[in-house]
Amino acid sequence: MDKLVIEGGIPLQGEVAVSGSKNAALPALAACLLTSDRVILNRIPQVRDIGTMLGLVRHIGAEVSVKGDRVTIRAANLEHPEAPYELVKTMRASSLVLGPLVGRCGRARVSLPGGCAIGARPINLHVSGLERLGAEVRQEHGYIEANASNGLQGANVQFDRISVTGTEDLLMAAVLARGETVIGNAAREPEVADLAALLTAMGAKIEGAGTSTIRVQGVAKLGGAEHTIIPDRIETGTFLIGGALTAGDLTVRGCVPEHLRALIAKLQQAGVEVTEPSPDTLRVRVPGRLKNVDITTEEHPGFATDLQAQFMALMTQAAGISFVTETIFENRFMHAQELARMGANIRLEGRQAIVAGPTPLSGAQVIASDLRASASLVLAGLAARGETVIDRVYHIDRGYEKIESKLAGVGARIRRIE
Numbered sequence: 001m002d003k004l005v006i007e008g009g010i011p012l013q014g015e016v017a018v019s020g021s022k023n024a025a026l027p028a029l030a031a032c033l034l035t036s037d038r039v040i041l042n043r044i045p046q047v048r049d050i051g052t053m054l055g056l057v058r059h060i061g062a063e064v065s066v067k068g069d070r071v072t073i074r075a076a077n078l079e080h081p082e083a084p085y086e087l088v089k090t091m092r093a094s095s096l097v098l099g100p101l102v103g104r105c106g107r108a109r110v111s112l113p114g115g116c117a118i119g120a121r122p123i124n125l126h127v128s129g130l131e132r133l134g135a136e137v138r139q140e141h142g143y144i145e146a147n148a149s150n151g152l153q154g155a156n157v158q159f160d161r162i163s164v165t166g167t168e169d170l171l172m173a174a175v176l177a178r179g180e181t182v183i184g185n186a187a188r189e190p191e192v193a194d195l196a197a198l199l200t201a202m203g204a205k206i207e208g209a210g211t212s213t214i215r216v217q218g219v220a221k222l223g224g225a226e227h228t229i230i231p232d233r234i235e236t237g238t239f240l241i242g243g244a245l246t247a248g249d250l251t252v253r254g255c256v257p258e259h260l261r262a263l264i265a266k267l268q269q270a271g272v273e274v275t276e277p278s279p280d281t282l283r284v285r286v287p288g289r290l291k292n293v294d295i296t297t298e299e300h301p302g303f304a305t306d307l308q309a310q311f312m313a314l315m316t317q318a319a320g321i322s323f324v325t326e327t328i329f330e331n332r333f334m335h336a337q338e339l340a341r342m343g344a345n346i347r348l349e350g351r352q353a354i355v356a357g358p359t360p361l362s363g364a365q366v367i368a369s370d371l372r373a374s375a376s377l378v379l380a381g382l383a384a385r386g387e388t389v390i391d392r393v394y395h396i397d398r399g400y401e402k403i404e405s406k407l408a409g410v411g412a413r414i415r416r417i418e
């Protein structure tokens with residue numbers, strides 16, 4: 001199993017470019033199943049979760065060709081409208097094929113996800129949304145089986161709680177349903193708006209994506225399109241926090257600052273200077289000591305849960321007590337114990353982590369438990385004295401493209417060993 005070895009204590013300096021958004025690319029690949037025409041997607045990041053999703057759309061019957069960050073998909077025949085357990089267990093976002101398959105084929109069979117490192121993560125909201133559109137859903141042998149042999153019928157769907165992939169799944173089902181669908185309490189994440197932009201280019205009629213009410217007028221058929229995925233805001237945020245944590249001077253190029261307002265505000269409160277040298281560039285510098293800041297994760301446009309672990313690493317170097325409250329997932333603090341092994345002073349109380357800083361970080365052997373937890377350990381390793389060895393880096397490879405070469409390009413001493 002691969003490990004990352006980091007020689008810490010070097011400020012990140014220079015310029016790093018952001019890849020396409022993993023969490024926008026995943027539903028975009030699922031959306032290609034909605035048409036028999038060719039769809040071209042640009043700026044698809046080369047990360048493991050994307051490889052898993054490409055394997056899934058191939059399994060379902062689509063032809064896939066990949067050239068660099070450009071993926072072409074033609075889903076003429078969908079021979080196996082199903083997501084098998086082997087794929088869903090490695091990537092829960094596989095359930096994103098449920099909506100498009102029921103919409104296009106009138107049936108789908110998708111494995112239930114089962115346990116997850118960061119929390120329960122059920123898909124009941126996806127299922128009840130589809131039922132509102134007229135699908136008959138059964139659960140058997142660990143699979144969800146959905147049928148809508150006469151097609152889906154538009155309806156009002158009010159989500160009990162906000163779900164990003166739940167909103168995306170339902171949106172993809174609704175575009176081919178008869179009549180109007182209104183999705184209330186919809187996720188407002190930029191990835192939802194990006195999916196709607198792709199679907200609109202394919203011929204769908206959607207209003208309000210990016211707000212909490214989305215209206216869809218169903219159409220009989222969708223066609224081919226070409227679309228460029230938005231930049232990855234979580235990768236951007238991870239680099240910005242890394243620049244701040246190592247007291248560097250880091251410029252992140254090719255990003256959308258608008259998608260990162262909550263993080264930028266918290267960085268500024270913490271004493272980090274954040275500037276926008278150009279409309280798609282953010283730069284961080286640390287003029288003085290870092291100050292303690294409290295964060296509470298929320299749905300967009302609040303502070304992203306996917307940046308909580310990295311921000312906690314930053315707060316270990318801030319003067320004073322910071323409260324980090326996680327409201328989206330019930331078990332997303334596994335990095336805290338590992339950060340503590342590197343010298344952090346963190347106490348966990350239910351959904352809150354209390355970080356007392358600053359405490360010097362020293363390199364240690366640590367284990368990555370999930371994607372964003374591993375990112376926080378990498379950042380801590382970059383700031384720590386001495387050598388950090390991070391085990392189970394396959395977690396980081398799920399969502400960060402060329403992480404070690406990107407970081408090495410801005411001065412980090414980081415290498416991968418077998």
Ligand code: EPU
Binds near residue numbers: 023093372
């Ligand atoms: N939830 C339910 N029922 C459902 C769906 C969700 O109770 O049917 C709960 C979840 O258990 C969770 C909350 O609702 O407590 C929010 O979950 P959501 O459905 O929004 O999460 P997701 O769609 O499964 C996406 C991202 C995650 C990100 C979350 C929250 C993708 C592929 N994944 O997951 O990304 O943390 O939204 O913003 O878009 C990551 O990239 O590291 C990652 C985990």
